[in-house]
Amino acid sequence: MKVLLWITFVVMFILIAIPLILLFLDSFKGEEALFTLKNYIDTFTRKSNIKSALNTLYLAISTTFFATLIGSVLAWLIARTDIPGKSILKTLLMVPYMIPPFIGAMGWMFLFGRAGYLNKLWEKFFGHILFNVHSFPGLVLVMTMYMYPPVFITVHTALMSMDASLEEAGRVCGARLFRVMRTISLPLVLPSILSGAFLVFAMTSANFGIPALIGMPARIHVLTTRIMSYIASGTEKGLSRAVSLSVILVGIAITGLTLNNLFVSKSKFTIITGKSTRPTEIRLGKFKMITSFAVWIFVIFAVFLPLFSLSLTSLWKAWGLPFKFSSFTFGNFYKVLFVDENTKSAIRNSFVFAILSATFVTILGSVVAYLSVRVKSLVSKFMDGLSTLPQAIPGTALAVAMILMWSSKFGINLYNTMWIIIVAYTARYMFLSVRTVSGAVRQIHESLEEAGRSIGAKQLRVLKDITFPILKPALLSSWALVFMPTFRELTISILLYGPQTRTIGVTIYELQEGGEYQMASAFAVFVLVIAFILQYVVNRYLLGRERT
Structure with missing residues (x-):
């Protein structure tokens, strides 16, 4: 042995x-x-590399914010409310996690590229395009659509593992729904929310496919695409710059993952108890149908439309032919x-x-x-x-x-x-x-x-x-x-x-x-x-x- x-x-x-x-x-x-330190000095005296590093941070921070917000809200709706069709919604909301991000980015390009389906349709009626995906907001949008699932599943698991008697006690004492959420639910699942957020930060920093397809046509570079450009140059200087940028990128990713692991351990300690009480579903009342409609609109927008545009393009004889x-x-x-x-x-x-x-x-x-x-x-x-x-x-x-x-x-x-x-x-x-x-x-x-x-x-x-x-x-x-x-x-x-x-x-x-x-x-x-x-x-x- x-x-x-x-x-x-x-x-x-x-x-x-x-x-x-x-x-x-x-x-x-x-x-x-x-x-x-000559390699680092040489690398970061170039404005393009500083810009790429800042773009990486801006993209990671922006994506983390929106992905955490969307993932947490969806997790709460699926785990704790009486919204109909929760089982199928949970499955559909995880579909983007199973799709390679660069393939998903292609679907978004065919929707909101300069000649994309929705942009052409919008331009026909209103005279201008609806949204240019080849932009920094477009990069954040597409990245968010493929980065919210880790937050969703992390927070959903935490909510389902919580001791429901804590919230019940708050409601028995007369606290309204939003006060119970703010003073009891949110503090208990906050470690899981932060854990998912740091994981998204690390994944966004490391992603290559989406920035390459969405950002590079608009000359928006991040560290991963800049590294590829230096390797593709085939020069010794390019390799040394790629190595320096890689070490910086490793530091950013490991920082996010280390913080994620820290909050995972806190999450498990804080909210999981020995009790097996099942959380009581919160009745949405008159907001039930409106909320359900909003979630299904999001599913159509985030899951079905990109896949539909990708499938439609695969069947065209040539781009631009009449429908x-x-x-x-x-x-x-x-x-x-x-x-x-x-x-x-x-x-x-x-x-x-x-x-x-x-x-x-x-x-x-x-x-x-x-x-x-x-x-x-x-x-x-x-x-x-x-x-x-x-x-x-x-x-x-x-x-x-x-x-x-x-x-x-x-x-x-x-x-x-x-x-x-x-x-x-x-x-x-x-x-x-x-x-x-x-x-x-x-x-x-x-x-x-x-x-x-x-x-x-x-x-x-x-x-x-x-x-x-x-x-x-x-x-x-x-x-x-x-x-x-x-x-x-x-x-x-x-x-x-x-x-x-x-x-x-x-x-x-x-x-x-x-x-x-x-x-x-x-x-x-x-x-x-x-x-x-x-x-x-x-x-x-x-x-x-x-x-x-």
């Missing part, structure tokens, strides 16, 4: 720790000195799936990369999970913490770290090959496997394995005959949970792909940037269909088997 522990530790250290250490050290490395039956075709899907060599190659690559990454992550992650639960040592704890670190930092920063690590730094050059992408995916999504499998390992009592060893079975035989069959549902869930995000990943792939290693995410992005809107939309709809099918399989079959 000790040999396996140390082998796993070395693999994890090479996979995750060394690239991140290199990223940090290289940001202080100069041509003549081992430690210098009639002869203008639509399924030919775009046929071209994407069976004709165009770039898209066919991207589909093959994404399937191969996702399958290999999911397999490697599940194998290594399950070993880390088993050792972290069964072996009580500092090494196992360190590995467990190390597995979550790549998820805590932005994907662009991780990609830059992988470039530093695997571009002949130690005599191994994986750059422009499929393996650097697979290595990056493996590091990025390791936490999914570790968290999924470790929970299952904790449910296996050690006496089962001890019984096998007591009759003379060796450790490997015990793992094969006892532990593995019990863990099989968790391992399958781990594999599927890693396959889904890696199949349509963009943020890491856009910095690491080579001429022969384009992925689906990269290809959709390039088609969109090249003006091939119909093909990009058809490809995006294909990805969404695959994603929803996989999500259904995981929810209905794999996770269902794990619970039983």
Whole structure:
């Protein structure tokens, strides 16, 4: 067991720790000195980089405010009121969380771009466009629509876990609804609200897809898009500036996630009690139908309209044709799936990369999970913490770290090959496997394995005959949970792909940037269909088997 522990530790250290250490050290490395601030001075004496950093902060703060407000209000309405259709509303409100943000951004572009459907319709009647999504307010709007779900689910869970007798006591004492909310409910769920807010702040700072598609056409850069621009330049100076910006971005993201973890622990301590009283539904009375109507309008606006515009664009023969039956075709899907060599190659690559990454992550992650639960040592704890670190930092920063690590730094050059992408995916999504499998390992009592060893079975035989069959549902869930995000990943792939290693995410992005809107939309709809099918399989079959 000790040999396996140390082998796993070395693999994890090479996979995750060394690239991140290199990223940090290289940001202080100069041509003549081992430690210098020259890279940071050079980077931040450029006004464009200062502007990008400020844009990142402004975007993160603005998105956090609106996403927290929307998510908290919706969570309260779904969890505590008698609004009709709460079950279906809760499901629909979580749909944006399942959609890759860059694909969602495409749907918003087709609605509110300069030639977007709603803008063209509005201009026809009123002589001017309704809203230009390629602006900072547009960037905040689209980002908010894909960042409110974490707040919604965090606050909803907290509200459902509260001790309802506290609010009941307030109402018994004669306090009105809003006073009970202000003096009792809000203070109790405030840690959860703040937790969700800090999580949104970190996720917004790290996002690449939405700023790239919505902000870059308006020359609005954030740190993630600026890093991509420097890497794309292919120069040594560009790489050093990308490294400096990546370290700054890591600091911003980790600050948000650290504060999130702090308030998660406070949230659990404050509001969850041993009582199992179910919260009493608040009757909205005459406001019931108005509130329900408002929530459904939001769902249509946030969920259905972007997906509808994306689907509609995928069926157009050409952009700008009149709205009639002869203008639509399924030919775009046929071209994407069976004709165009770039898209066919991207589909093959994404399937191969996702399958290999999911397999490697599940194998290594399950070993880390088993050792972290069964072996009580500092090494196992360190590995467990190390597995979550790549998820805590932005994907662009991780990609830059992988470039530093695997571009002949130690005599191994994986750059422009499929393996650097697979290595990056493996590091990025390791936490999914570790968290999924470790929970299952904790449910296996050690006496089962001890019984096998007591009759003379060796450790490997015990793992094969006892532990593995019990863990099989968790391992399958781990594999599927890693396959889904890696199949349509963009943020890491856009910095690491080579001429022969384009992925689906990269290809959709390039088609969109090249003006091939119909093909990009058809490809995006294909990805969404695959994603929803996989999500259904995981929810209905794999996770269902794990619970039983």
